[in-house]
Structures are given as structure tokens and as C-alpha cells.
Amino acid sequence: MNKIKKLWRRLKNKDENIRLIKWMLHIIKPYFRFVIYVFLISLLSMGISYGSTIIGKYVVDDATSGDINFRNIAFMCGTTVVSIIIAIFSNIISSYINEKFSFSIRQKLFNDIQRSVWIKISKYHSGDLVTRLTSDIDGLANGLISILPSTVLIICQLLISFCILLYYDWQIAVFALILGPVGAAFMLFFRKKYKEYQTKFRESESEYRSFMQESLSDLTVVKTFRQEESNEAAMEALKNKRLHLVIHNSRLSSVMSAAMRMVYSIGYVVAFCWGSYRISQGDITYGTLTVFISLVGQVQGSVSGLAGIVPQVYSMLIAAKRISEVTEIEKETYFGKTDVPRAVGLEVSKVSFAYAREFVVKDLNFTVNPGEKIGIVGPSGTGKTTIIRMLMALTSPQRGTIRYILNGEETEKACPDSRRFISYVPQGNTLKTGTIADNLRVGKDDATEAEMLQALQMASADKFLKKLSDGLNTELSEKSGGLSEGQAQRIAIARALIGKKPVLILDEATSALDEDTESVVLKNITEHSEDTTCFIITHRRSMLRYCDKVIKLDEDGYMKMITLSHYYNKL
Numbered sequence: 001m002n003k004i005k006k007l008w009r010r011l012k013n014k015d016e017n018i019r020l021i022k023w024m025l026h027i028i029k030p031y032f033r034f035v036i037y038v039f040l041i042s043l044l045s046m047g048i049s050y051g052s053t054i055i056g057k058y059v060v061d062d063a064t065s066g067d068i069n070f071r072n073i074a075f076m077c078g079t080t081v082v083s084i085i086i087a088i089f090s091n092i093i094s095s096y097i098n099e100k101f102s103f104s105i106r107q108k109l110f111n112d113i114q115r116s117v118w119i120k121i122s123k124y125h126s127g128d129l130v131t132r133l134t135s136d137i138d139g140l141a142n143g144l145i146s147i148l149p150s151t152v153l154i155i156c157q158l159l160i161s162f163c164i165l166l167y168y169d170w171q172i173a174v175f176a177l178i179l180g181p182v183g184a185a186f187m188l189f190f191r192k193k194y195k196e197y198q199t200k201f202r203e204s205e206s207e208y209r210s211f212m213q214e215s216l217s218d219l220t221v222v223k224t225f226r227q228e229e230s231n232e233a234a235m236e237a238l239k240n241k242r243l244h245l246v247i248h249n250s251r252l253s254s255v256m257s258a259a260m261r262m263v264y265s266i267g268y269v270v271a272f273c274w275g276s277y278r279i280s281q282g283d284i285t286y287g288t289l290t291v292f293i294s295l296v297g298q299v300q301g302s303v304s305g306l307a308g309i310v311p312q313v314y315s316m317l318i319a320a321k322r323i324s325e326v327t328e329i330e331k332e333t334y335f336g337k338t339d340v341p342r343a344v345g346l347e348v349s350k351v352s353f354a355y356a357r358e359f360v361v362k363d364l365n366f367t368v369n370p371g372e373k374i375g376i377v378g379p380s381g382t383g384k385t386t387i388i389r390m391l392m393a394l395t396s397p398q399r400g401t402i403r404y405i406l407n408g409e410e411t412e413k414a415c416p417d418s419r420r421f422i423s424y425v426p427q428g429n430t431l432k433t434g435t436i437a438d439n440l441r442v443g444k445d446d447a448t449e450a451e452m453l454q455a456l457q458m459a460s461a462d463k464f465l466k467k468l469s470d471g472l473n474t475e476l477s478e479k480s481g482g483l484s485e486g487q488a489q490r491i492a493i494a495r496a497l498i499g500k501k502p503v504l505i506l507d508e509a510t511s512a513l514d515e516d517t518e519s520v521v522l523k524n525i526t527e528h529s530e531d532t533t534c535f536i537i538t539h540r541r542s543m544l545r546y547c548d549k550v551i552k553l554d555e556d557g558y559m560k561m562i563t564l565s566h567y568y569n570k571l
């Protein structure tokens with residue numbers, strides 16, 4: 001039974017590798033032309049170096065017979081210079097392709113991450129995604145651009161050297177190849193270990209980066225909770241883990257290269273002794289001996305070169321696996337709808353949703369008329385934000401349907417296109433680095449200054465803006481650095497209001513404001529946006545006076561839709 005399982009796993013692994021190779025061939029396709037150029041240039045350089053080796057034979061033979069052939073010496077020098085120039089060109093071209101290729105893959109992965117279904121991509125840590133976007137892509141690009149042509153090149157080199165040797169002396173040619181099976185045996189022996197190592201190394205890289213990113217993203221937490229020492233210790237532990245993996249790998253490579261070098265030296269000594277014996281028998285010249293030694297070196301160099309490529313291939317395959325895994329995450333489907341309806345209503349029918357096994361919200365049923373203001377309340381963790389995510393089609397319910405009613409006629413099932421008529425103020429700090437104006441343009445990319453000021457006024461942000469010397473051009477650093485939490489919230493509300501969408505969702509968007517300011521903001525929104533359908537999640541009951549209906553979620557995920565008078569009677 002175990003054997004069958006093992007065999008099945010091996011077959012699956014094979015399939016996985018074939019799938020990865022196909023995926024890599026697909027992404028390298030547009031650059032294949034350039035890879036061929038690099039390959040041809042390297043082939044030319046190799047041809048010249050063979051020419052130089054053979055000319056060397058004549059130089060030595062001439063010298064042993066008391067002659068010095070300056071033409072051959074000049075030719076040898078010339079070929080050396082030409083091969084150096086070619087190597088420079090080849091390096092420049094490969095770094096150009098490498099850069100171009102890695103940037104295009106990075107762009108594609110970045111686009112894919114942005115367009116993936118939220119619930120699926122949100123399972124990945126941002127540090128892990130950044131590692132995939134950087135180190136993994138560098139590993140893949142380097143592998144595809146350099147490993148592919150150099151493998152073919154090494155095989156060519158092996159074949160050419162072997163054929164020339166065969167031409168001069170078949171026994172030595174066969175002997176030179178002995179390293180081949182030895183190298184292959186080493187490769188097979190270490191294959192599994194390399195794969196394991198590469199997987200672990202990439203994972204530890206992600207862990208390391210995620211930890212650094214998270215620790216540095218909020219230094220106040222680190223300082224106030226006195227996390228400096230424990231963070232340093234955690235960093236040290238992660239570093240040690242990586243170090244252990246690196247040492248393990250270098251031990252593996254050293255054993256392999258030492259073994260190869262040993263066989264290599266034996267090969268060299270045997271070629272030398274065999275060549276000397278043949279000279280003593282008068283079968284070959286001194287020049288042929290030099291060709292022997294050089295070609296045996298090249299054959300063995302090629303075989304050990306192939307062995308050296310194995311870890312790189314595994315590193316490339318693991319990087320490819322990590323990248324393709326993210327690119328293959330299901331993408332959101334957009335139908336390209338651009339029409340923004342004037343009035344939007346909503347019908348939520350028998351909706352239940354679970355992130356894992358347990359349903360978080362159960363059997364939601366409610367309708368909303370265009371322009372209605374709906375409060376959503378309930379204890380923390382009862383599913384308020386989850387409902388919002390479903391309304392914006394960031395995630396879909398496992399049961400039931402959510403339909404928008406557009407202009408009182410057409411219905412549209414909640415889908416990514418529905419976001420064209422929704423403005424959203426998320427929970428927490430979501431402003432980006434840049435000026436206040438840059439942030440407002442996220443809501444409307446061609447917003448004029450007048451529109452910005454109007455939105456800021458509605459969000460009750462105009463007064464504090466006047467106090468900022470740079471006004472709309474005030475630069476915000478990471479996490480709205482330079483503003484208070486409540487000021488940042490008001491900019492975020494203005495960012496949502498500026499687009500004047502028919503649906504507005506506020507997820508505890510005023511939680512950091514004092515009660516008076518919160519009241520002013522909600523009053524402004526509800527009075528000036530009569531036609532806007534609003535969902536207001538709040539923990540402050542007094543704010544429900546601006547709502548027409550209230551959805552109350554209870555601890556076990558069920559809801560009650562309550563009219564406002566009812567709600568107040570219950571308080």
C-alpha cells in the first residue's frame with residue numbers, strides 16, 4: 001500500500017514538473033529569440049576557443065621540431081582577444097534580457113495579485129507576496145535566461161570535445177566520459193535533498209521578510225510593548241534557521257564538487273600518463289598530448305558543469321512553483337460595465353456565508369430601497385464587515401443571492417462590476433503615502449480642487465485642512481503619518497464622497513471622531529446625499545438616528561431588521 005502511495009506521489013511530482021516546465025516555456029516564449037542570440041554568441045565563442053586549442057597543438061609541434069610559427073601564435077592571441085570581446089557582449093545582452101524578462105514577469109505577477117479573488121489572495125502574507133515578487137522572480141529569470149542556454153551549450157561542448165578526442169584517440173575519449181555516469185549518479189543521489197533544501201530556503205526567506213515587514217510597520221507597538229528584545233531574538237532565530245539551511249546546502253555542494261574534483265584529477269592524471277605512454281611509443285606528438293589534456297579537461301568540465309546546474313535547476317523550479325501558484329489563483333471576472341446608475345436598491349435573500357466550516361452569517365434576508373440609510377450593528381465579530389465584503393463582491397455567499405436593483409428596473413447580481421457604483425470607507429487606516437490631493441484622486445482621478453474642497457467640507461475635514469500650511473498638497477507619510485487618526489478617517493470619508501456614487505458604505509468610518517464631529521459628518525452625508533443608499537456600520541447607537549432601518553446581528557450570526565422607532569424602544 002505504501003509503495004503504491006509512493007509511486008503515486010512520484011507520478012504526481014513528475015506531472016507537476018512537466019506542468020512547471022510547460023509554464024516556464026510559455027512565459028519565456030516572447031524572449032526566446034533573445035535567449036537564442038545569447039546561445040549563438042556563446043556557441044561562437046566556444047568555436048573560437050576550440051580553434052585556439054587545435055592551433056595550440058601545431059604551435060607545440062612546431063616548437064618541438066625547432067620551429068616557431070609566428071602566424072599560429074598570432075592566431076592564438078587573436079582568438080583569445082576575440083573570445084574575451086564576445087564574452088563581454090554576451091554578458092551585456094544577457095543582463096539586458098534578464099532585466100527585461102524579470103520586470104515583465106514581475107509586472108504580470110503584480111497584476112495577477114491585484115486581480116485575484118480577494119478571499120483567496122488575502123490568505124497570503126504581504127511579506128510572502130513581496131518575496132515572490134522579488135527573490136523568486138530574480139531566481140526564475142536568472143534560471144531561464146542563463147541556465148537554459150548554458151545547459152545546451154555545455155551539452156554541445158561535451159559532444160564536440162568528445163568527437164575531437166575520438167578523432168585523435170578513442171580510448172582516451174571513452175575514459176574522459178567516465179565522469180559522465182559518475183556525475184549523473186551524484187545528481188540522482190542529491191536530487192531530493194536539493195529540492196527539499198530549495199523549498200525550505202524559499203519559505204524561510206518569506207518568513208524572514210514577512211517578520212521584518214510586520215515588525216517595522218508599527219514601531220509604536222514594538223516600543224510600547226517592549227518588544228525590542230523579543231523581536232531581536234526572533235530575528236536571530238530566523239537568521240539562524242536560514243544560516244543552517246545555507247550551511248546545509250554548501251555542505252551538500254562541497255561534498256559534490258569535492259567528489260567531482262577527485263574524479264576530475266584522476267581523469268587528468270590518466271590522460272597525462274596515457275598521453276606520455278603514447279608519446280613514448282611514438283604514436284602521438286607533444287602537440288596532440290596538449291590537445292588531449294585540454295579536451296579531457298573540457299569533457300570533464302562539461303560534465304561537472306551539468307552537475308553544478310542541478311541545484312540551480314531546482315532553485316528555478318521551486319521559484320517557478322511559487323510564482324505560478326499565485327498567478328493561477330482564480331481571477332475576478334469583470335464584464336466591463338461602466339454605466340453608473342442613478343438610484344440603487346438591494347435585495348438580500350437567504351444569504352449565508354462561512355470563511356471556513358462554520359457559518360459566520362446565517363440566513364440574511366433584507367431589502368433596501370434606493371436612498372435608504374441602513375445602520376448595521378452588533379457585537380464585535382458577528383459579521384458586519386463580512387456582509388459588506390459580500391455587498392462589494394469581495395467574497396460570495398455560499399448560499400442565497402445578493403442583487404442590486406438599478407434605477408428601479410434592472411437587477412444585477414453582486415459582482416466585481418458592482419463596485420463601479422459603490423464608495424467604501426474601510427475600517428482602519430487606509431490612506432496611502434502621498435499628498436492629501438493624491439489620496440482624494442483615488443476616489444475620482446480627475447477631481448478638481450473645488451470638488452476636493454467640497455468633499456472635505458462634507459467630511460468635516462475643511463477646518464483642519466485650513467490649518468495645514470500646504471493644504472491639499474500636504475504630504476502624508478506611511479500610515480497617514482502627520483495626521484491624527486480622526487483626521488485621517490475624515491480624509492478617507494472625503495475620498496469616498498468625492499466620486500458621488502449611489503451607494504456609500506461606511507465601516508466604522510467615524511469611530512475615531514468625537515461624538516459631535518461624527519454627528520456633523522453623518523448629518524452632512526445623510527442630508528446632502530438623499531439619493532445615496534448608505535450602509536453605516538457603527539458601535540455608537542446615537543448615530544443610528546441618521547438611519548431609516550437597522551440591521552442587528554446577534555452573537556450566533558442571525559440578523560434582525562428593525563425599523564428605527566422599534567430600535568429605540570428596545571434601547
Ligand SMILES: Nc1ncnc2c1ncn2[C@@H]1O[C@H](COP(=O)(O)OP(=O)(O)OP(=O)(O)O)[C@@H](O)[C@H]1O
Nearest residue numbers: 122355356360379380381382383384385386387427
Ligand atoms: N478573512 C477572514 N478569514 C477567516 N475568518 C474571518 C475573516 N475575516 C473575518 N473572519 C471571522 O468572521 C467573523 C466575523 O468577522 P467580521 O470582521 O465580519 O466581524 P465584525 O462584525 O465586522 O467585527 P468588528 O465589529 O470587530 O469589526 C469573525 O469571527 C472573524 O473571526
Ligand SMILES: [Mg+2]
Nearest residue numbers: 384385386427
Ligand atoms: Mg468589522
